[in-house]
Each structure stands twice: as structure tokens, then as C-alpha cells.
Amino acid sequence: MRPRDLGIAIGVGQPGPHNAITDVAGVGVGHTTLVRGHGPLVVGSGPVRTGVTVIQPRPEPIFRRPLYAGCHRLNGNGELTGLEWVRESGLLTSPIALTNTHSVGVVRDALVAWEVRQRRIGELYWSLPVVGETWDGILNDVGGQHVSAADLWAALAAVAPGPVAEGAVGGGTGMICHGFKGGIGTSSRLVAIDGAPFVVGVLVQANHGRRERLTVAGVPIGRLLPPLDVPLPALPAMPNAGAAGSGSIICVVATDAPLLPHQCRRMAQRAVLGIGRTGGVGEHTSGDLVLCFATGNRDLPEPSASARSAPTHGVTVLDDHRIDSLFIAAVEATEEAIVSALLQADTMVGRDGIVAHRLPPERLRELVPPAG
């Protein structure tokens, strides 16, 4: 059940065939989902509600065939490794992996190991993987660090083009968004520029937002579905429970337009407006980080120091005066990806019996006027 199945259209743009980040040709997504155990939290034992999601930006090894990229931060209570290299070089040289806050390291080093296995002896290289996180400690034994290197490799092996599983899968397994069950969501937009077709795709790991601020297509859903109506996850006794639910969102934007690094950064910044339209405000405890990559230039030189490339090379650049339609696509696809994450995630019972309820589709259908 996705927003458009309910007749809910976000914005005015047209999604691609899968309405997913994989509508950008060559992009693949894979998940490893870990759901084990029930009952009280025993740190190190479980219950486990977590996982890993991987986005492969192109079929060829990204560490040899980099793509232009840029990033942006709405609020920094989070981690997305590799950003200094993205900012400096304007290049994405790593798959993108998303997991829980306390397992970023194992996933990062597993990405290194994956690259090491594909390198020749004697190659001079270093791996600076891109791994993001959001915090699933309400439902998951996050302190138990249950994600393993094998889980990352399984997600890599599962990478595929086409439809993308959403909701409580992969890195999104244990997430909560605007007080409902959250997780992975995705969407895309087709953009015609002077007749040439481009795609913008977005994938989010949505764990952010307070109930009272959720807004869908301009309708204040959070206020119309208050906790009395759909309960919030009942947190264990804690001194400052009020902050709960102000988790994080990692947003990955992909496009096949030929954007330069600084244009990718601008695209990343626009995703923030989609977060804002659905009610995110970059709360203090939120890690709202965006990465954008562009596949329009597919023949950039290999960044490894062992490679030998020509002193100069040609690239293609989208004219700045055409970029607004991509900006709008990024805003809309982000907004729709968040709503899709909410709709696609089933109610989950986590550690200590805490329940994260699904955003009820039938109520959403009632409250949001049909598009058109």
C-alpha cells in the first residue's frame, strides 16, 4: 500500500515506473532485515529489530567508476561517514549503506573488506565508505550491536534494480517516524528538460519527526490522528521521554542528469524542503543528512592512486537555468518517500513489548483529499 494506491499524490510531478530510486538507470537496492526475539530488552541478546540497506549507485564497481556527488545537513545529530571526501572531491566512490546508529562501524569496515577483495595486490588505494544511520533503540536492542559484516554482504548480494521493498526492512526495520512505524521509503519523478527525459529518485530511512507535526499533502495528519487515536510507542520509563520520536532521517537522492558536484550539493539541500513539508523541523536530536549523486557523467577517471588517467577529461553539465525542475522533483520525491515509508511499514512489536503503530491507510485516505 503506497500513497498513490490511496489516491494520494504528492506534488504535481509524474513518478517513474517503479516510483523508486531504482528508476534512475543502474541504481540498485538491497536489504538485510533482522527480526529476532520478543520480550524484555537484554542488551546483547535482543530483541532485534534492525538491518542494513545498501544502495549501489551503478552496476560497475563504484570505487573504480565514481560519480559526482554532494551532500547537505539539516541537523547533525547523526552520522554519515565519508562526507569529507564527498565534499572535497565531489565524488561518490562507495556504495551507500544505511543501518542503526550503533552498527555504523561494522558496516563501514565490511564495505572496506568488500572493496579489498576486489582489489589487486599492489594496488594503491584506500576505502572511504559512506554509511549512514538512524537510531532504532525504541524497538531494537541497539546497544547490542546485532548487525554483522555478513549482514552487509548479504544486503550487497541482494542489490537489485526494479521495485524496492519499503517500510520495516533493511536499515529501516526498527524505525519510528512521526510517532508511527517508519522505515525505508522511496519515490521518483520524471523530468523533461527541453524534451530530454531525466529521472530523480529518492530513498529515505525515516526515523524522524513528532506525531503532532506530520503533514501529508498539506493536511495536518498528525493533529488529526493524535495519540488518543493511534497510540505512540509507549516508551519505558525515562526522565525525558518527550524527546523520543525526534529521531533522524537519512535521505539519498539520485539522478541521471549530468550534474557537477556543486549542483549535486544544491539538489541535496532541496530534499530538506521535502522533509519540512511533511513536518520535520530538524529537531535537535535528529540527524537529518542528505547525499545526492548524479549518474549523468559515467566515465569519470578512477580515483585510485594506482590508476593512470588522462590529464584532462570532458564532462557534461546541465545548464543551471534548467535545474529548478530537478529541484522540485527532489522536494516532491522526498516528501512522497517519507509518506510511503509510513504507509508501507506494518505495526511492529519491539523490545519490552513496545508497539509502533502503522499509519492507518484508511484514515489517511479519509483525511487527504484525492489528487486531481
Add this chain to the structure above:
Amino acid sequence: MRPRDLGIAIGVGQPGPHNAITDVAGVGVGHTTLVRGHGPLVVGSGPVRTGVTVIQPRPEPIFRRPLYAGCHRLNGNGELTGLEWVRESGLLTSPIALTNTHSVGVVRDALVAWEVRQRRIGELYWSLPVVGETWDGILNDVGGQHVSAADLWAALAAVAPGPVAEGAVGGGTGMICHGFKGGIGTSSRLVAIDGAPFVVGVLVQANHGRRERLTVAGVPIGRLLPPLDVPLPALPAMPNAGAAGSGSIICVVATDAPLLPHQCRRMAQRAVLGIGRTGGVGEHTSGDLVLCFATGNRDLPEPSASARSAPTHGVTVLDDHRIDSLFIAAVEATEEAIVSALLQADTMVGRDGIVAHRLPPERLRELVPPAG
């Protein structure tokens, strides 16, 4: 053997009693050094020339008692996790660990585990550790990922105030700097501001720079000690060996002055000038990242969402017009820390018999006029 033992003084400032980052009261440093095996590189087996260095910013748990901090990038071919949180909050909430490029993850997650063990069940918290790296793949089986969580915990257990081991220790074990053996270096400066004493301390993990650009106290040492004189590490056959040696430097600046986050950022930026004075230019393949923390405000509220702090609190701020003397101290201490790393590191034989030669102290003494 440190620079001042040779009569070489960098700049005009006076070092503290240990001429180390630990001259900032409360700061401790610990190392785990891993040196195992000889002979040809077998990825996963060795030889191993690596380790972990930990800086504890204060004796109390930093995740409960944060300090103001800021950061700066000279060149971003590197990783220093946790920076988005430092930039956003202006807070350091983690020990700082330094290791090799391909082991950042295990060290990061081990820092998480260390924090988890000290948290109460039911506390609402998330850990965003600060882990930096430089690449030791010339001497070390970096692809073998030989650092373990236990190595980080051992470094944490070894944290102590007082003199700091330098050279080929801890995270600096396998490093090469300006074509000589590099590693960990440290220095400090005493600064009197209107009669009040402050300290600025710096610790570097120095793996950066080309031989021909090494400059010590203004003397072009690299040109005066060319490879014919002191050989460069003989790299295995590789297509683009010319880039070798342009590794990275992580620089940590500490001060007991009461600086706000934006003032810490400014301090971090000044360390770059010390890198530049010794011949670093932020080469493309270098990851030159700086973190600065200030211990002058020791009672900042606990950042955990479980804590309950007052709605406002008071802090002390150094008047901006007094900050230049701290800037100069940061420049000089960085410069001296780099030279100290070079002098304190003994010649090392690494994988495939590659030799990284020590900067010969007697030659340095000849070439650099004595201070004063």
C-alpha cells in the same frame, strides 16, 4: 629525542611541562601498538604495523560531561567520524580515537560498546564516536583490518596524563611523513592572557607530506636530505607510485581556555597553518582534518535525552581580542608536533621489506640553526 633536545625551537612560544597535549589539565592519551610479522604482504595475515591511539578529553565520561568543540578540513581524503554532530552542536561527546583507514569502523563500534557498558538500562542515548584515520598501507597490511575492539579498549585502559609516547606508536605505528618514518607527535604552548595562564596542546597522527617539501623552522630540510641521502620507502611496483607519501594528518587541538564552539572551529583552522609551515599543502590524496576542544567550560549539560538540565546555563567566554595568542600557539604546537613525530619515530621495516627511514637527528641538528 625531541626537537628541543636538538636545540630546535619552533616559533617563539614556551611549551608546557610535558610539551604535550596532556599539558591541558585532564587530557589523557593511551596507545595500543600492533607490530607483528615480517616479509611479504599476505592480506589478512600481515605483516602488521598499526594500532590505535585514544585521547580522553577529560577524566569524567565525556558522553555525560561534554566539552565545546569545533573542526576544520584542509583536505578531505580522509575520515573523522562524528563531525556532523560536532559542527551542529558544538560539542565533543566522545573520546577521540585514531587508527588506520580500514579499521575506523571497528574502533568506532568499540567506542559505542564502551559507552553502552557505562549506560543505565532505560537511558535514552545514542553514541556518535569521533574516530579518525590515516593510511598505513605502505608498511602495514591495511587491507587485513588487524585492529580489534579489544585493541581500542586496551588503548582506553592505557589512557594516562603526563608524558605521551610518540613516533611509531598507537595509530601512528605504520605511518610515513614527508618520506620519513612518521607517527604520533605532540607539543604544547603556555599562553598568558592578562596574567591568566592557559595551555594549548596538539597531538598529530602524521602520515602526510612529500619529502621535497619538508620544512623545519623555515629550513627546507626535505630538499637538503633528498632520497639519495635518506631513501624513500621503496614502494612495490605500482603504476602511479608518485602519489605515495601524500598521505594524511589528523590533528587534535586542546586548550583549557574558555572557548565557545565557533572559537574552537577557528582554532582548528589555525592548525592548518602549522601543517603548511612544515610543507604540507593539503595534497589531493591527503586527509587533513583537525578537531579542537576546549575544557574551559567543564559543566555543560549532559547531552543525553535522558538527562534533565536547567533551561539555561552560564558559560565563560574568552574575549575575541585575546584569541590571537591562542591561534599562534595552535600554529606553533602543530608545527612542533609534526617535527616531534618525525624525530621520535625509529626506522621501521614493514610489509614486503619496505623501509621507512627515520629523519636523522644529527642531520637535522646540523641543518637547523639552534634557537635563540
Add this chain to the structure above:
Amino acid sequence: MRPRDLGIAIGVGQPGPHNAITDVAGVGVGHTTLVRGHGPLVVGSGPVRTGVTVIQPRPEPIFRRPLYAGCHRLNGNGELTGLEWVRESGLLTSPIALTNTHSVGVVRDALVAWEVRQRRIGELYWSLPVVGETWDGILNDVGGQHVSAADLWAALAAVAPGPVAEGAVGGGTGMICHGFKGGIGTSSRLVAIDGAPFVVGVLVQANHGRRERLTVAGVPIGRLLPPLDVPLPALPAMPNAGAAGSGSIICVVATDAPLLPHQCRRMAQRAVLGIGRTGGVGEHTSGDLVLCFATGNRDLPEPSASARSAPTHGVTVLDDHRIDSLFIAAVEATEEAIVSALLQADTMVGRDGIVAHRLPPERLRELVPPAG
């Protein structure tokens, strides 16, 4: 006629007594409005539809009594002078003036002259004024540079607390927003933090946005009031008229909360979400810049080099865990300020008879469900 006069409430917060930036105690606003001539554009002669707006952050000379401040850019096709100093020092040391794009210089130097007149001979100081702009070339002879130093001084002399004139006044005189007549708008929010009252006020010079994207309180007003219904300003023949209307917005956020510079920067960033909620996407040709200042610390040392202040001083800091309510206030007040700018601006006939139509209040009342 303001939004609340139509029963339209933006968000959930409570405005202050004036629903204006001047609800922050000590903040004053003054305008100089220049409307002269009709008919065809003769560069240098007119017609003139422009002006200057000044925000005084406090009654005392701000160059001697600075306030903490921060800034943020959504899109950079614009100018806001003085930002490097704000970013570096975290201080606002200048009144804030807003005018048209081609008159930033005269206004800036007039602010210098105003400061020079108040300085003593022999004082060592330099003035780095903050002057922002948006482009009024659709209605105004912007190339004629009709704003004079005297106009800035008149706006300074007109600065007053209390109600703020909105719409086609001051720097907002010739502005167009989302295809309707735009200009100056303001709003405020009262925020109680643990019982302590704070205010967040926003003033915008709104010249941005495309008709089709205007959204008010979640309702897609722009699509419901298309150009066939309310005409767009009929631009003179030009090759690329499509870009017109994608002008800029300057947003000034004020609060009496005791925020540090990095917290001010975070507040400035949130204003962008209010721009996004009303349909701004930071279009390529838009200069969307935000400045936030905080009056909660009123005794910061004088920044002049001639001053002699204590080596350290105390300041008060709002606990980060309370900042979300200020973030939300900044978002809502920005959104409401934009809508207020639209409602308060009467239809204007500019150069070449171009008409910028007012957003019709009665239509807005019909289309937006009343609050509550």
C-alpha cells in the same frame, strides 16, 4: 489585512502582541518608500518603485553593543553583505538594511557613514554593515539606482518599535512574490520554555516563488488561483520570461532567547523550512538568505579594537534540548510573514505599466479553511 484577520492561522503557535519582529523587545523597524513616476522605463529616470527597510536589533548602537548571530543560505543568487564577519565572529555589529539589488552599495556605505558620525576621532574601528537585497526590476527602474544615502538615513530615523508596516513599503516596495505583489512581511511567536517566556520574530522581504507553487497553510493556493484568474505581472517581451518571478527572499529572524552563535545559525536554517512550506524551492535565480540574531545576551564586549574589555566574560546559553520550540517558532513565523507580505501588499502598477496583483484576501479566505 493580515492572515489572522482572515481567520488564517499558520501553524500552532501564538503570535506576540504585534505579530511582528518588534515583539522581540528592543527591535525596531523603519522604512523609506520610494514611489515616483509612471509609464515606460527610462533607465535613470524611472518609474521608481523601491526603498529601504532597516532593522535595528537593539536601541543601543549595535556596533558597540553587538549581539550573537548566525546565518544560512538556501540559494545564493543574492547578496547579504557582512556575512563573513557574522560567520567568523558570531556577532552582529550592524543594523540590517534591505533594499534592491542594485542599491546595496549606497546603502552599505551610508551605514558606514552613520557609524562614522558616531565614532570618536582616534577610535580604531571598521564598519562591516549587513545589507541585503532582492530584485525589483519587474516594477522598478532597478538599473537607475534610485536609492540614496539619505533614504537609508531616513529609514534609520524612522526606526520604531511596535507595529510594522508591511507589503509594498521600504525595501519591499517593488517586490513580487509567487506571482502576486510581494514585499515586507512579519510575524512572531511566543514560546514558553519551562515557564520562561521567549519570543521569536521574523521579517521577510519576499520577492521569491512561482505562482504555481504558492501554498498557504497547506492549501495549494497558487494552483487554485492560476494566472487566468489573477494575472501574472505581464513582463516585457524577453527571451526567457519563464524565469521571472523566481526572485529572492531575505529573512531576518530575531529572538530574545540566549542563543550562542552556532544556535543562531541553526535557527536561521529553520527559516528555510518556512519558505519551503509556502512553496519556495530555492530556485536557481533566487537569493534566499537568512540572518538570525539573539538578544538574550546583551552585554557582550564591544568589538572595536579601541575598546578594552575583560579577558573573559560570562554569557547565558539556552539548553539545546529546549531549542526545538524555537525552531518551530522560526518555521511558523517565516511562513506567516510571507503570507502577511502577500496580503498586505496592494496591487501596484510599475514601469511600462506592468501590474503586480495583490493576492485577493477574499479568495484566500474561501480557499483556506479557518484555523481551529
Add this chain to the structure above:
Amino acid sequence: MRPRDLGIAIGVGQPGPHNAITDVAGVGVGHTTLVRGHGPLVVGSGPVRTGVTVIQPRPEPIFRRPLYAGCHRLNGNGELTGLEWVRESGLLTSPIALTNTHSVGVVRDALVAWEVRQRRIGELYWSLPVVGETWDGILNDVGGQHVSAADLWAALAAVAPGPVAEGAVGGGTGMICHGFKGGIGTSSRLVAIDGAPFVVGVLVQANHGRRERLTVAGVPIGRLLPPLDVPLPALPAMPNAGAAGSGSIICVVATDAPLLPHQCRRMAQRAVLGIGRTGGVGEHTSGDLVLCFATGNRDLPEPSASARSAPTHGVTVLDDHRIDSLFIAAVEATEEAIVSALLQADTMVGRDGIVAHRLPPERLRELVPPAG
């Protein structure tokens, strides 16, 4: 008298034929120098020791034929207008003008007027000029704002390729650097990349630095030529004279290499290392700002909204692995430009009879060992 006339070579690179920014083909420089009156300061009357310097990045109108550009800040106590647009778009669309702190506005608006005169009626455009400043208030009646629009136009008219006048000319007329007479300086480096020749040129307006920190080619000249030897400018009585001399430096880097915007930003950052090598530390009262533009892509689309360009276009990019030689060139040329500014500036008597002494060439020759 330039450094190389004294046998002083900075670094190892080879300068171009003019050892000037104009060695980058197409770059031109023009000055207007204002020296009027003697005796006591009467604000508004004089004495006048100031001016304007203009750098034209290419012969064709830069507002129609933009170039890629980037910028960097060492310390922000200064102004360089237009940076938000450079950062956002990666484009330089304006000549670069340098003047005194209190005349930035008049010069900026005069650049607007210059562009307005070249635009067609009906064109949709906006001008966002780049104007930088340093503060000449020790020698000049800076509060009198003696620079006029005509002075800027005269500097524009004087723009020429070839040798560049240095020292107390143009915007550098009244400047003081490291306690000596400062002003305009320039230098260049030839760089061969895989046999292809490139040029890096730098022009500085040098008003920064303390005497005791001046370093030339590694020699601590400032300590060897203390005030007892060569007096500092004797400032009028003021409470905090100690800060004097910590003025600002604006640095413009040009290259004919085909750099993208993010590569230009990286180049700009390297200039800071050249400032650091000569003893600058980005003092609190210094406005140390760098702009870099690259002429290697000369056919970028016109940025005006009236233009009609193709949806995509091709550009050439320098391989990142070749960029270090440009970085080194930027460092060295900046360092040499500062020293050249010092040597080329004659002793000047300014307002109130204050004397800024020239760095004595014969002393420099004695103290700095000849190159090679």
C-alpha cells in the same frame, strides 16, 4: 624592486614572464590611486591615501561570459561581496574590485552601473559584483569615504594585460603589512602537467600581519628587523593600539587550468598556506579572504535569465591527481606576492604624519640567503 631582483626566490616554481596574475592569458589589472593632502586627519577632508584596483578575469564581458570560481575564508573580519553567488553557482560573473573597507559600497554600485550601461533594455539580469576591501585607516581618512564611482570606472578603463604596478597603488595605496608599508603584490607560477603548460597567478592586497611574525623564505625577518630598527607606524593615541597592524589580506588566484568550481575552492584554500608561510595567522581583526577563478573553460553559458542556452553543455576538467602542482603554485605565488607587495611599496607618510616604512630591500638581501 621585486624579490627576484634581490635574488630571493620563494619556493621552487618558475614564474611566468611578468611574474604576475596577468600571466594568465586574458587577465587584466587596472588601478586608480588617490593620494591627496597631508597633516592632521579631518574626517571627510583627508589626508587621502587610498584607491581602487580592478581585476578583469577575461577581455569579454564577464557578466555574459562567466568563469568557474570558488572561494575560501581564513578569517572573516572583512568583506568580499558576491561570495554567496560564487559559492552557489560556482561562477564568477563580475570583475573583481579591491578598495578600502568603507568604500566597498560605492565601488560595488559603480560596477553595477558599468554593467547596466552594457545591457540592452528589456534584458532580465541582476548584477552581483565582487568587491573586497582591506582597512587603510592608519594612513588614510577611511571614514571620509573618498573613493567615487568615477574612480572605479577609471580603474576599469586602465585595465591592461602585462606588467602590474605593485605596492602603494590602487586599493593597496594606504595599506600596511607586517608593520611595513604594504599594498598590492602579484606573482605567478608556470606549471607543466604531462607536458601541457598551465599558469597560476596571484594578486594580493596585503594589509595584514604583525611585524614580529613576518617570515620570508623561511627567515624570521620580522624578528630580525624589529621596531627599534625599522619603526612601526606610530599610531595616534588609542586604548588598544596593540591590535594595529593585524589588518587584512584579500587574495585573488587565477589559473588557465580547466578547474571545476569545487576545484577552484580547493585552490583558494591553498592560498591560505602561503599567507601562513609569511607569518599570517588569520588574526581576529583580519579579513583574510580568497577568491580563485579558472579560465580553462571559456564557453560557459551566459548566466542572465534573458539568455537562451542549450540544456547541457560540455566542459573540460583537470584530473584530480594532477592538481597538487597547481596547489603548490598557489601557495608559492601567494607567498611571493606578499613579499613583492612589501618590497614594491615605498615609505608613505599618511594622516597625522604617520609613517609606514618600506621593508628595506638591502636588509632583506642580507638576511635572506640567495636562492639556489
